[in-house]
Amino acid sequence: MAEVKDTQGSRPIKFTLTHYRKPEHTHEAFIDWIVNWHLPRAIPIFKKHGILEYKIFTTPSDMNSGLKAMMIEKRPTWSFADFDCFLEYTVPNIEALNNVMSDPDWPAALEQEPDWVDASRSLLSIGYETPYLLSNGDVVNVPGISK
Template sequence: MATHVKLTVTHYRRPEHTHEAFMKWIIEEHLPLAIPVFKRCGVLNYSLFETPSDMNEGLKANMGGHRAAWDYADFDCFIEYTLNDPKNIGEFLSDPDWAKSIEHQDDWVDTTKALMSIGYITPYLLESGEVVNVPNFS
């Protein structure tokens, strides 16, 4: 069974910025500085899951009758790092170029609301339609 470490971070933008401006800052200013650090420090994959409020409100409206007790996310994005080993986190966090990539973070991110999680990711259904890692599936 193929298993990797997944680190996730949710981010809320600071209220003085629009969602669009916030995403633009991440993609156009932060990532060009951060990606070389990730490549050097063992990050296998980085994904940015953008969660615009209109989509979340639509989901809530559509799911309300099915899952009325559920709560719905209201953060601006969900960042996913795939790693071979948790030690890779310390490697990129201690890289001097990482500090440069986040030097304007406090201007854009409401860090008091960030939520982190770490665990293992195991694929079960691939984009190709192939089912993997499920015993007795045919």
């Protein structure tokens, strides 16, 4: 297996994955499947291997089409991402992510995935999160600007 280099030491790592649903499912049914079937099987494995956070950023088609219509005039050269959701894992290190995928119970958590996910279109990314504007209005990590 190829090695993934952790270039920033002890900072938590963000691992993201986009998912497109299979066309025979609605967006709502797809998200329902993830939350009510997949996650009850996956979360115990995440906890077992020290996953720090897991979030789903859902992208309903009505919001996507509205945004696309608005942005086409403002940014006509931008491409439009039309996936159904963006999964975000925060992990302490690469080993934790590898341990999840190597866990003997992980295949059972993915058992129905081929029926729901168009994996041929999934996109992966890995890196670090750096906040700049916090939900309480504080500005951080920007030289010369504070609160």
